[in-house]
Amino acid sequence: MGYYIRVLATKADQPALKFLDSRLRDAKVHAALRLETGNEQKWEQLVLAHPNGPEIALIEFNPIESGELGQEELMEFIEEVAECQPQSASHWLKQYLPGIKTIYALQLLSGTDIEDGWKAVHILQGALWTQSGGILQSDGEGFTNEDGNHILWQFSDSASGKWKMAVLDGEKWIAFEMELGNSEQREAFLQGRVPRAARLL
Numbered sequence: 001m002g003y004y005i006r007v008l009a010t011k012a013d014q015p016a017l018k019f020l021d022s023r024l025r026d027a028k029v030h031a032a033l034r035l036e037t038g039n040e041q042k043w044e045q046l047v048l049a050h051p052n053g054p055e056i057a058l059i060e061f062n063p064i065e066s067g068e069l070g071q072e073e074l075m076e077f078i079e080e081v082a083e084c085q086p087q088s089a090s091h092w093l094k095q096y097l098p099g100i101k102t103i104y105a106l107q108l109l110s111g112t113d114i115e116d117g118w119k120a121v122h123i124l125q126g127a128l129w130t131q132s133g134g135i136l137q138s139d140g141e142g143f144t145n146e147d148g149n150h151i152l153w154q155f156s157d158s159a160s161g162k163w164k165m166a167v168l169d170g171e172k173w174i175a176f177e178m179e180l181g182n183s184e185q186r187e188a189f190l191q192g193r194v195p196r197a198a199r200l201l
Contacts, residue, residue, distance in 0.1 A: 002107040004139050007125060008077075009132035012101040014061060017043055023127040024120060031056055031120035048120055054111035057121055062103040070103045081143065081152060086192035088168040089151040093143055096135070104128045149175045149201075153190055164201065167192050175201040 017040050021033055031050055036058070038044035046059040062070030074097060081093040106125060111117045129136065129148075136144040142154035149166035151173075160181030166173040167189065176198040178185045185195035194200070 002109070005106050005108070005121070005125060006137040007104040007106075007128045007132060007134060008074075008097070008100045008137055008143075009102040009104060009128070009134040010099055011132045011134075012063065013132070014042065014102070015128055015131040016040070017046070019131070020046075020124060020127050023123055027119070027123045029116055029120045029123060031116070033059075033124075048124060050111050050114065050117070053114060055109045056111035056114075056117045057109055057124070058107040059124065060103075060105040060107070062105060064101055064103070073103055073105075074098075074100055077137070077143075084142070084152050084154060085190040086151075086153070086167060088192045089143075092145075092168060093152065100134060102132060104132070145173050147173065147175065149173065153186075155180060165189060165198075167194055177201060 017033065017035065024031060024033065031048055034047045034049060035043055036045035036047050044061055047055050048057040048059060049055040062068065062073065064070045064074055078094060078097050081090050084090050106121060108121065112121060135146055136148060140154065140156060142150055142152040145151050145166055147166065149164045151166050160179070162177050163180050164175065164177050166175045174194055176194050178189060178195050178198040180186065182197070185197060188195040
């Protein structure tokens with residue numbers, strides 16, 4: 001099974017293929033979108049690829065409809081977050097996720113690590129998110145809030161590096177940057193607290 005990053009969108013309207021193409025061109029990224037299934041008015045799958053090289057990502061449009069893949073995936077996420085920490089973020093997500101209208105799933109392929117593959121992925125993810133609202137999710141990392149800061153711990157035990165996070169203080173998110181590999185900072189986050197050594201954003 002491939003590695004996915006997702007936009008969990010609160011708007012049902014689909015960003016046009018021409019709009020997504022324009023965002024890549026504006027950023028001067030040497031990558032292009034190809035329609036795989038569906039049509040330009042209502043695409044189902046797109047392929048992001050280098051001009052003369054390997055494919056970077058497969059993008060799937062999964063509306064939340066009864067009996068469809070998007071609905072099944074959303075239900076799995078709702079069950080999944082119930083077991084995660086911090087509890088405050090888990091509770092927030094259980095309340096938030098039923099309002100999701102569409103899932104845009106980006107499966108990362110071999111071209112991601114070539115030249116500006118990652119940049120192209122992030123521009124495309126950002127374009128979908130800007131137009132459709134909602135939150136982000138990444139396999140092996142977790143979910144963000146609407147500001148793009150991670151709020152739920154789903155990293156591996158070996159995770160390290162600086163990461164932008166947020167915890168709830170009542171109904172307000174407090175954003176900060178922490179070191180994922182620091183056990184004291186990690187424990188504070190899991191308890192829903194801002195780590196003492198974290199840098200507020």
